[in-house]
Amino acid sequence: MPHVSLRYCHCLAGLLAASLELFAGEHRGVVRIGGTAVPGAQVVLSRDGRRAVAMTNLKGEYTVADIGDGVWLGRVEMRGFVLLEREVRVAANQEASVWSLEMLPLAAIVGKPVSLVVAAPAAVAADPDNGGTTDAPSPMAADLLITGSVNNGAASQFGQSAAFGNHRSTLRAAYNGSLGLIAGHSALDARPFSLTGQETPMPAYSHWKGMAAFGGPLRIPHLLWQNGPNFTLNYQWTRDRSADVQAARVPNLAERAGDLSGLTDRPFDPANGAPFPGGVIPATRLSPQAQSLLRLYPEPSSASGARYNFQTLTPGGMQEDSWQSRFTQSLNRSNQLVGSFSGQSTRATASNLFGFQDGTGTLGLNASAAWRHLVSTRLSIVLGYQYSRLSARTTPFFAGRSNVSGDAGISGNNQDAANWGPPKLNFSGATPSLVDVNASFTRNQTSGASFSGLWNRERHNFAFGGDVRRQQFNLLAQQDARGTFGFTGAVAGSDLAGFLLGLPDTSSIAFGNADKYLRAGLYDWFFTDDFRVSPGFTLNVGVRWDYGSPITEKYGRLVNMEVSPGFGSGAPVVSSRPVGSLTGRNFGDSLLRPDYAGLQSRLGLSWRPVAASSLVIRAGSGVYDNTAVYLPIASALSQQPPLSTNFSVQSTPSAPLTLADGFHAPAGVASNTYAADPDLRVGYAHVWNISLQRDLPAGLAMTASYRGIKGTRGLQQILPNTVPTGAASPCPGCPVGFVYLESNGNSSRHAGQFELRRRFHDGLTAQLQYVYSKSLDNSGLAGGFQGGQSIAQNWLDLKSERGLSSFDQRHLLNLSGQYTTGMRKRRAAWLPAWGDALANDWNLAAQLSAGSGLPQTPIYFAAVQGTGVTGSLRPDFTGIPATQAAPGLFLNPSSFRTPAIGRWGNAGRNSITGPVQFSMNASLGRTFRVGERLSLDLRIEAVNALNHVTFTGWNTTVTSPQFGLPLAANPMRAVQTTLRLRF
Structure with missing residues (x-):
């Protein structure tokens, strides 16, 4: 098993990732005028x-x-x-951005006043239904006239179809839509990798x-007709059924x-x-609570061993x-x-190693409205309002079904029906943790108003604006209602004992205090000047101010x-009550x-x-607040x-x-388990x-770049007044056993990137990107909250x-390419005409x-002395490289x-x-055009195509006998097919 990844370790490069850096993304959109697509527009x-x-x-x-x-300025x-x-x-x-173009007056296009005169055909008579006036071209049609004709030369050999810039013969052509289907099935996928060596069933x-998508002008007879709004409607319907393979070492x-x-x-x-004689605990000493909880552990599915003896499918x-x-x-x-x-x-629904199947349900709604006003050809303003709401409910497997803790004789934890289930059990050895999700019901809501403007003056483009948002986080949940027991082996020599x-x-x-109603406000304003010197x-200069208010609880229950x-010394302070006498600050x-x-x-x-x-040189510098x-601080202080x-x-x-x-x-235990520095600063x-x-020659473009990041006021968590195991406390009677949060951390990241891109030519385009980076920090929270x-x-x-940041990856190599068949001028002589047409336009x-x-x-x-915290202690390094591992292991326990x-x-x-990371995805697709407005897209995609x-x-x-073994394997090859009909 080690040879599977080691044979690649000398030829693979590393991954670009940083918690404070912008992640690569993609932006899509469409440009229209009056519901009609506009080709050739430049988007910046x-x-x-x-x-x-x-x-x-x-x-x-x-x-x-x-x-x-993030937020970009689009043009x-x-x-x-x-x-x-x-x-x-x-x-x-x-969702894709939609841009609606508006034509300039003809005078603005030609740069001087123009008297537009359109000669109507002699056959046109007065229209009695229109007040006796004659038909005249619309302003849009007039702006697009070809000299000597009011219909783009429709009567000549240069006539154009009734499309962009012409009156349409029917209303149907103004609408666009599509229907699509993405399908994947295990019949086309590879088997999951087995950590135990057992035969892995195909889940x-x-x-x-x-x-489905549909869009166009909204026209309601006698109410909304010619001037109705343009609309787009999209709907996606997804149904997934899957199963993962999990392995563990369970008690035999x-x-x-x-x-x-x-x-x-x-x-x-x-x-x-x-x-104990012979390492056997007498039956009379076995705990009835432990025997009750042991029934939740599955029995081994293979011969007992120190590594893995159980493997199962976890459906979802x-x-x-x-x-x-x-x-x-x-x-x-x-x-x-x-x-x-x-x-x-x-x-x-999702299940775990023990067969506990938990359910989750979410409902999210988003609405926005904006009014754009063109004050002049150089100045425009936008007023907007945004509203979003998200509700999510998590239901544990045992909720309302079985009071596991009560039936086992465990007392002191919350045994309401919503929180029924076993306590969490953590082991220092190979025995897997007994765990299930906590019940929760959240209803979060954000509403906000925004203002922005754009002003063009000579060589300056000014952008300015601001936002005001109000956030609500309404939570009905307990942090750890069933409780957690840890077994380190200190009491009985073995965690399992x-x-x-x-x-x-x-x-x-x-x-x-299960119900919490947290409130916060967010405010910002900005000003930028894009100055073409x-x-x-070109120089871009700007300033931005962001403020996020510390979160409060509606009823003062922090x-x-x-x-x-x-x-x-220390004492608890409740937000709805006067501050204590230690500092007198409120x-x-x-x-x-x-x-x-x-x-x-x-x-x-x-x-x-x-x-x-x-040659183009670009450079930039900016400061970004983390508001x-x-x-997470308010969530901890509310319990x-x-x-x-x-x-x-x-x-x-x-x-x-x-x-x-x-x-x-x-x-005599500490009354609080979590506290935050009242002078906490925003990083x-x-x-x-x-x-x-x-x-470069041959249609190549090269980009070399460097990026640096310096993080300040990073979050750090400490355990005050703690000492190493076996050491005497220098401050007897001082409060101990609580986590304290402060903002004294820092971080740095330096990255060099080289990119080589081949422009599309003869059907081929490709891009090579290599990144070398290094990230350091002294804040464990730089990679997110990770428990101990x-x-x-x-x-x-x-x-x-x-030390190295948890997201640090020294090397990353990305290579992508696309080839479109039939783009060369000469076709294969041995192919018939119909075969050549069939082989063309495929995108690989x-x-x-x-x-x-x-x-x-x-x-x-092990537990930090005087506390119940585990996971923060580190061992001694012996000097033996950890990578010098015995066969079957990836790390050396002797290190x-x-x-x-x-x-x-x-x-x-x-x-x-x-472990090194490697993936290769591939796709094959083509668009089949049935008519001018009807097409069918076919795409076949393979994730981890090499099944590596x-x-x-x-x-x-x-302390675990599984030290140096893989935690889990990434998914193996999966194939899915996409069909989309556009009309």
């Missing part, structure tokens, strides 16, 4: 000195690829039409997605009965410290319906209304912990100081140093004592924990970049936390990505050992490199 997206350009095709559609998610230019500019949002699953899988029949003689760790009797399903609509109404040349409404409903004896090493729980030099300098119901210093600069330039050369830091039951403790000889009553807080990233672009791994090991030595595309592995942290699974008594482990954060095995990561828990 710009931001922070970057500029991406695309042209519309015959259908008026365009695509701008490989740009970062549509075409000779003879009003310049359109507005902000566009680039994000995953973002039943099916994927069906239907799509002998171990369930207390016979642990086959384990490396020998159990001992906690009562006297003596080993998903049903989704989504719809989007958009309406555009031009009131006159100066005013336009745009509205959109979309929604998505999802129902899904401690479980069988019913003696956990740690216990934690959090419930109460000279034909070869609890922070106010501590004295040095963490010598920042309102949020309990955090607002941070108004969100002023951010922007600078970008584009320079062509040699007029006759294709979305408060939600703290005295309003909730919340503690995390470690078993001690004087206060031992048991499965029966381990959720009753011992006397920001300073981003700078420079790139050189130049055309996001907490600093030594709260007094945060410098030792600096492939994308290859190869990258080095992501960093991982070695973990020594790490248990830390010395009274000392922290010296293994670095993210000091292990994960890659792994998600290694097991880095040094």
Whole structure:
């Protein structure tokens, strides 16, 4: 099994990723005039000195690829039409932008006043139904006249079809639509990779997605006819049924009965410290609570071993319906209304290793309206309103079905019907954690108003605007209502022995104050100047201010912990009550100081140093605030004592924990488990970049760039007043056992990128991109909240936390290409005419990505002394390279050992490199044109077309016999087919 990935490790390059960098994305759109597609229009997206350009095709559609998610300034230019500019949002699953062009007056087109005279044919008579007046061409038709004709020379040999720029003969031609189907089935897919070596059954899988789209002018007789709005309607229908393969090492029949003689760790009797004879725990000592919970574990499906002895399929399903609509109404040349409404409903089920099948359901709604007013040909303003609402419900497998904790004799946790189920069990060894999801019901809502404007003055293009948004996060859930037990082996010499004896090493729980109504406000304004200094030099200068208010709770139910300098003492502070006497500071119901210093600069330039050369130099610099830091903080502060039951403790000889009553807080434990620095500052990233672009012979274009990022005020989590295992506390009586959040972290990232692109020629286009980067930080939260791994090991030595970022990938190579058949001038002589027509216009595309592995942290699974926190401790590094592993392993267990008594482990954060990544996707497609307006798209796609095995990561828990083994394998080859009928 190691040879599967090792044979590729010398030829693969690494992955570009950064938490503070913009991720590559794609923006799509369509340009129309009066419902008719406009080909040949130029679309320009710009931001922070970057500029991406695309042209519309015959259908008026365009695509701008490989740009970062976020808000860009979009511009549509075409000779003879009003310049359109507005902000566009680039994000995953973002609907296509629709641009509606308006023609300039003829005087503006030719640059001088023109008296337009149209000679009507002599046969035209007065129309009595129209007040006795004669028909005259519409302004649009007049602007497009060819000299000497009012119908584009329709009576001559140069006549054009009734399409763009002509009166249409029917209403039907003004509408467009499509029907599509995407289908995938396990019959075309490869078998999942087996970690156990057992025969892997082919899981039943099916994927069906239907799509429908329709658009055009909305015309209702006698109400809305000629001046009705243009609309687009889209609907997607998805039904998925799948199953994953999971492997684990579960207790065998002998171990369930207390016979642990086959384990490396020998159990001992906690009562006297003596080993159990033969490693067998007497049946009379087995905990009834443990025996009850053991029934939830499946029995081994293969011979018992230290690595894996159980493998199963975990089925799941998903049903989704989504719809989007958009309406555009031009009131006159100066005013336009745009509205959109979309929604998505999802129902899904998922099961885990234990067969627990949980259900989730979401419903999201989005609506927006905007009024665009053209003050003059140089100044336009847009007023907008946006509204979104998302509700999501998660239902655990046992909810309302079986009170597992109560039936097992476990007390102290929340046993309401909605929270029925087993407590979570965590083991330091190979035994998988017993876990199920928590019940929750969220209803989030955002409403906001926006203003933006564009002003063109000589060589300046000014953009300005602002937003005001109000957010609601309404949550009905408990953080850990069923509680969590941890088994590290400290109590009985073996984690499994401690479980069988019913003696956990740690216990934690959090419930109460289930309903939370969190509120926040977001405000911003911006101003930019796109200044064309000279034909070869453009400067973009701007400033932006962002402010996100600290989140409050509607009824003042947030609890922070106010501590004295040095963490010598502390007391809980409830937001609806007066602040305690430690500091006397009161920042309102949020309990955090607002941070108004969100002023951010922007600078970008584009320079062509040699007029006759294709060399273009681009550079930019900007500061970006992270105003979305408060939600996880408020969620944690809303579940703290005295309003909730919340503690995390470690078993001690004087206060031992048991499965029966381990959720009753011992006397003297810290009243809070989480607190945040009231002076917490909003973090920001300073981003700078420079790139050189130049055309090369043979239709090639080369771009070389460098990007740097410096992050400041990153979030850090520490455990105050903690010491290494076996060491004496320097501050007896000081509060301990709570996580404290502060904003003293920092990070840096440097990346060099080389890109070589072959322009489309003779049916072939290709792009090669290589990135070399390195990211460092001292903040475990830089990669997101990851439980104990996001907490600093030594709260007094945060410098030792600096290491590779969890998203760091040293190398990344991306190669993509597309070939279209039949683009060469000469066809194959041996093909008949019909065969040549059949072989033409096929598009074959492939994308290859190869990258080095992501960093991982070695973990020594033990509780931090005096707390119930596990996962933050690291082992000692022995000096033996971790990659020098024995056959069958990917990491060497001898590279790490248990830390010395009274000392922290010296293994670095993210000091292990994960498995290399490789993928290759391919597709084959063609458009079959049946008529002028009817076409059929066929596309066949293969994900992981080479069926190459890659792994998600290694097991880095040094106390587990599975250390150095893969956690899971990435999906193998999957094939799906897409059919789309356009009309």
